[in-house]
Amino acid sequence: MEITGAEIFVRSLEAEGVEYIFGYPGGAVLHIYDALYTQDKVQHILVRHEQAATHAADGYARSNGKPGVVIVTSGPGATNAVTGIATAYMDSIPLVVFTGQVPTHLIGNDAFQEADNIGITRPCVKHNFLVKDVNDLAETIKKAFYVATTGRPGPVVVDIPKDITADKAAFSYPDKVSMRSYNPVHVGHSGQIKRAVKLMQTAKRPILYTGGGVILGNASESLTELAKILNFPVTNTLMGLGAYPATDTQFVGMLGMHGTYEANMAMHHCDVLIAIGARFDDRVTGHIEKFCPHATIVHVDIDPASISKNVKVDVPIVGCVDNVLKAMLNEIKNNDVHSDAVALKDWWQQIDEWRSKDCLKYDHASETIKPQFVVETLYKLTGGDAYITSDVGQHQMWAAQFYKFDKPRRWINSGGLGTMGFGLPAAMGVQFAHPDATVACITGEGSIQMCIQELSTCTQYSLPLKIINLNNGYLGMVRQWQEFFYQKRYAMSYMESLPDFVKLAESYGHVGMQITKPGDVEGALIEMLKLKDRLVFMDFLTDREENVYPMIPAGGGQNEMILV
Amino acid sequence: MRHIISILIENEAGALSRVAGLFSARGYNIESLTVAPTEDPSLSRMTLVTRGTEEIIEQITKQLNKLIDVVKLMDMTEGPHIEREMMLVKVLAEGDRRNELKRLSDIFRGRIIDVTDKTYTIELTGAGDKLDAFIQALDSGVIIEVVRSGVSGIARGDRALRL
Numbered sequence: 196m197e198i199t200g201a202e203i204f205v206r207s208l209e210a211e212g213v214e215y216i217f218g219y220p221g222g223a224v225l226h227i228y229d230a231l232y233t234q235d236k237v238q239h240i241l242v243r244h245e246q247a248a249t250h251a252a253d254g255y256a257r258s259n260g261k262p263g264v265v266i267v268t269s270g271p272g273a274t275n276a277v278t279g280i281a282t283a284y285m286d287s288i289p290l291v292v293f294t295g296q297v298p299t300h301l302i303g304n305d306a307f308q309e310a311d312n313i314g315i316t317r318p319c320v321k322h323n324f325l326v327k328d329v330n331d332l333a334e335t336i337k338k339a340f341y342v343a344t345t346g347r348p349g350p351v352v353v354d355i356p357k358d359i360t361a362d363k364a365a366f367s368y369p370d371k372v373s374m375r376s377y378n379p380v381h382v383g384h385s386g387q388i389k390r391a392v393k394l395m396q397t398a399k400r401p402i403l404y405t406g407g408g409v410i411l412g413n414a415s416e417s418l419t420e421l422a423k424i425l426n427f428p429v430t431n432t433l434m435g436l437g438a439y440p441a442t443d444t445q446f447v448g449m450l451g452m453h454g455t456y457e458a459n460m461a462m463h464h465c466d467v468l469i470a471i472g473a474r475f476d477d478r479v480t481g482h483i484e485k486f487c488p489h490a491t492i493v494h495v496d497i498d499p500a501s502i503s504k505n506v507k508v509d510v511p512i513v514g515c516v517d518n519v520l521k522a523m524l525n526e527i528k529n530n531d532v533h534s535d536a537v538a539l540k541d542w543w544q545q546i547d548e549w550r551s552k553d554c555l556k557y558d559h560a561s562e563t564i565k566p567q568f569v570v571e572t573l574y575k576l577t578g579g580d581a582y583i584t585s586d587v588g589q590h591q592m593w594a595a596q597f598y599k600f601d602k603p604r605r606w607i608n609s610g611g612l613g614t615m616g617f618g619l620p621a622a623m624g625v626q627f628a629h630p631d632a633t634v635a636c637i638t639g640e641g642s643i644q645m646c647i648q649e650l651s652t653c654t655q656y657s658l659p660l661k662i663i664n665l666n667n668g669y670l671g672m673v674r675q676w677q678e679f680f681y682q683k684r685y686a687m688s689y690m691e692s693l694p695d696f697v698k699l700a701e702s703y704g705h706v707g708m709q710i711t712k713p714g715d716v717e718g719a720l721i722e723m724l725k726l727k728d729r730l731v732f733m734d735f736l737t738d739r740e741e742n743v744y745p746m747i748p749a750g751g752g753q754n755e756m757i758l759v
Numbered sequence: 760m761r762h763i764i765s766i767l768i769e770n771e772a773g774a775l776s777r778v779a780g781l782f783s784a785r786g787y788n789i790e791s792l793t794v795a796p797t798e799d800p801s802l803s804r805m806t807l808v809t810r811g812t813e814e815i816i817e818q819i820t821k822q823l824n825k826l827i828d829v830v831k832l833m834d835m836t837e838g839p840h841i842e843r844e845m846m847l848v849k850v851l852a853e854g855d856r857r858n859e860l861k862r863l864s865d866i867f868r869g870r871i872i873d874v875t876d877k878t879y880t881i882e883l884t885g886a887g888d889k890l891d892a893f894i895q896a897l898d899s900g901v902i903i904e905v906v907r908s909g910v911s912g913i914a915r916g917d918r919a920l921r922l
Contacts, residue, residue, distance in 0.1 A: 313773055318784050322827040325772070342827060375922070376769055376830040500821035503814070 197363040200329040201230035204293070204360065207336040209236045210368040213264050215255065215627050216240070217248040221268025222308060223295030226360035240627065240656065243648040245272050247620035249279020249350075250646070253288050254621030257607045258582055259628040260413065262289040262343050269295040269357075270308030274315060278614060280350045281319035285611025286434060287411055289348035291339045292316075298358040299327065312354045321349030329362035337372045346379030347498040348411055383495065383514030383522055390510050391469070391493045392526045398467035399538035400489075400545075401427045404450065404479075407434030407610065408472015408496060408516050410603040415439065417520035418471065424527060425534040428546055430458040432473050434610040437600035442579070447546060448555075451479040452747045453592040456554035459745075459753040461546055462487055470494045472516045475505040476611070485752030495519045554745045554758055555596055563738040564713050566590060566665040570597040570637060572717050573663060576724060581633040581661075582625045584608065586618035586642030589671035592743045594637040616645030619662065623649060626658045633724065635661040640690055640734075641670045650703040653730045661723055662732045664696060667739045675742045680749075700732035709734040761790070762816050763835040763842060763912040765920050766805040769828040770796050777826050778805065787811065787819055791844075791909035802830065802922075806911050831920060839915040845882065846890045847872075849903040852879040856901065867893045878903065 198206075204227050208216065217240045220228045231239050242248045245267045252263025263283075267276045273294040283290045294316075297306040313325050322342050324335050335353060343351040395401065409418050415438045422429045422445055429439045430450040439446055448455030450462055459481075462468070468490040473479070480486040486506060494501075494508040495516055502511040512519055526532065557567045570593050573581070583598050584607040585591040591608055600606045607625055609617040622636040636643075643664055653660055673688040697707030706729050710719045716735070723731045745756040768774050775794055782789050790808040797804045809819060816834070823829050835842070852860050857879070864871055864881045867889065873880035883893055887910060894905065914920070 314776070317773075317777060317780055374827070377827050498825070500818065500825050504818060507814070 196365065198366050199226065199230070200332050200355070200360040200362050200364070201226035203329065203332050203364065203366050204336070204355070205230045205234055205237060206366055207333050207368055208264065209234075211336070211340050213237050216264045216266055217242055217251045217255075217624070218266035219245050219248060219268065219272060221272050221295060223269035223297060223357045224266060224360070226357065227266065227293075227295075227355075240652070242620065242652050244646065245275035246278050246616065247623075247646050247649045247652070249276045249283065249290065249292060250614075250617050250620035251624035251627070252290055253279060253283045254584060254607050254624030255628045256283075256288050256290060256624070257621070258604050258625040260604065262291055262340060263624065265290060265292040267292070267294055268308065269297055269312070270310045273312045274310055277315060277319065280316055280352065282609050282612045282614040282617060283350040284319045284321070286407060286609065287348050288350065289343040290350035291343050292350055292352045294352055294354045296325070296354045296356040299356045300358070302356065312352065316352045319350070320352050323352035323354065325354045326356070326359050329359050329364040332359060332364070333366060333368050334372065337369045338374065341372050341374075342377060346377075379497065380499075380513050381515050381518055383512040383519035385522065387510055387512045388519065388522045388526060391512060392523055392532055394467050394491055394493060394510065395425055395427075395469070395527075395534060396532050397535065399535060400465045400542045401425070401467040401469065401534070402461050402465045403427050403429045403469050403471065404432070404462065404473055405429065405435045405438055405471040406432040406473025409435055409438035412472060412497065412516035413603075414472070414517035414520050415603045417517050417524065421520055421524055424524070426536070426539055427469075427534065428461055428543070430454070430462065432476070432479055432610070433595055433608065435473065436595060436606045437603045440601040441599035442601055447550070449595055450753070451476075452481070453596065453743050453745065456552050456745050456756055456758060457546055457549040459747065459756055460549045463752065463754040464545070465490050468492045470508070471520070472496060474501045477505070480505065481747045481753050481755070482750050485754075487753075552758065554756075556759060557741075561713060561738060564710065564716060564735055566593050566667070566735070566737045566741055567597050568713060569663060569665060569716055569735050569737065570594055572720055573635060573637075574598045576717070576720050577633055577635070581605070581635050582607065582622075582629060584618045584622040584625060584634070584636045586636075586638040586645075587613045587615045588639050588642060589675065589741075589743050590637050590639045590642070590665040593665070598637075615642040618642060619646050619649050619660070622660045623652060623656075623658055626660060633661065635663055637663045637665065639671060640664060640666040640668065640693055640696075647699070650700065650705060650730070650732075654704045657728070658730060659726070659728050660730050662730070664732065664734045665737050666693070666696070666734050667737045667741070668693065669739060672743070674740070678740070678742070696732055696734040700730070705730040705732055707732045707734065709736065711736045760812075760816070761808065761810050761836070763840065763910060764807045764809065764820065764823070764832060765835055765912055766807065766823060766832040767797070767830045767920060767922065768803050768805055769830065770801050770803040771828060774803065774828045775805075777828055778807070778823065781822055781826065785818075785822065787815065793909040793911055804920075806909070808910050830922065833914065833920040835912040835914060838918055840912050841915060842886050842910050842912045843884055844887050844890055844910050845884045845908040846893070847880060847882055847906040848894070848897070849878055849880045850897065851877065851901045851903060853877055860901070863896055867896075869893070
């Protein structure tokens, strides 16, 4: 029996086990929306802007590991989605984004709501497909999910012209698909793994530097076991937080521009650097010429192109992080390998000395609310068990520094692209994935306004998010750089004409609170957490000119941190 | 250093733009690029000439391999290989020059493939430096137009780029 392309679309999503599709309708996708309307297996979530659809699907994917799914219409629907697609691309998040397209015979005619979706998205997707025949639709959808979720994950766009969704074909969804041009590597090279273990055995000042790949590759347990067996210090990148328990004594904190002093000093002085699922981003390395001058570098990554891209490595290992870590563990156990306990004792002593600088200290006696105090109190009250999303800027760094993530997939932020407006829609996606969990969005008054329309979506679906707005009236990170490097010329970093966030929240049917005194922070957060089934918008008026410390200034090495 | 990279790529709409887009997005340089379907119509073969340090060439080959449409590639420059380029040159050929140009074309093993009372069109095949030398040898005043195909390359001996 033949069915329409729109029905094939919906049945393919069912076959993929898709629970939610985040989207926004429009002319080119009306057949698909009609087909979605007549079934109840795939639930469509209506956002208020297509950017938010991609961020919500992204938050969903980051928090539970399944691919996020999006549908938008042609032209502006697709172009609005691009920021979210680029965000997912930079952080290697599996998304399948369906974009409507004008009918095949109109492509290239500058038709109403036509855009070259394949051309526009090409540089920010793992791959994209234009469906030109309804008979190819099901297989293309299968390929899109396969490509998005395997190897180094990433967003895949499927562009579907409207006539394809009306054309009919027989439906059969392939069980599996193979592509001769795409064969991701799974297992690491055993010789290289042996070399890496040898280095672990002889290292005097080792460090494990781990990134988002450990989370994407579900390798936290293996990483923790390896670190414990070896007694090596562990530092996580911004994307890797939660991959190793932050409350463990072997954790030296986040590294990089706003990482801890001890993490960056340990990186700078290490003799063996074991990089796992991390990509030597410029915010991590600081000045590349000054990066880890004494280190022999092992790099485990699923993407060969990430290896020796920024920093030349000595032992490259391409493979799934978890497979490689397990192979290392086997090698260690089977050969009764031990790390150098004597050298490590000295190394830990040195690290503890750096730690004693207490680089994250801030003024606890302040008359104004310190943003760090808000995050710290939230951490305490949620027992470290909440899902935290963030936007981009100072609040993001404070969230990363002061909320101690012990579990993977709890910290959801736009690390690579640094997309303001990410936090609220991402939190929606997280809440859909974990309906009973506490999901808090730590944000600022600048970022939150970039996707604030989603408060309406939260009303529609009764999403009980907790929004922690660290409101200092400035684009704080911009202001901080202007203070440090532009002689306090605060060009356009002052946020004038802010709305009354309490009233704004209330107008959408949510609860709003404004907190102005440090003494009220804890009580207000307790009250917020009691309102389990309501969205609560917490507007904290914080110290206006607090800075994020410590900091590696641009061009600095990891041993050149500015401390408080 | 100059590298010749041969690529087997799915013969699909947009495949070429993925390669070209990769080079512009990452700031790599393309000296020449040729592409046409192979004996298997589902595959195109692309020959790309680029320059860069060893690190950059390594990144280029890795990034190309990462493109989903790229099936296989080979850096010709890593082993013995043959490179060829075809050039068509239209020259002013009047009076005494006609014989002179014919002789020059013969010396370079060119063929005159179109003749008018005022012009010759010469076809010449060879490595890039031979084509350069021919242009050098011509009096610049006589050149009307030059068309070069870009480099094609193939490995010598048993080494082959195939599925």
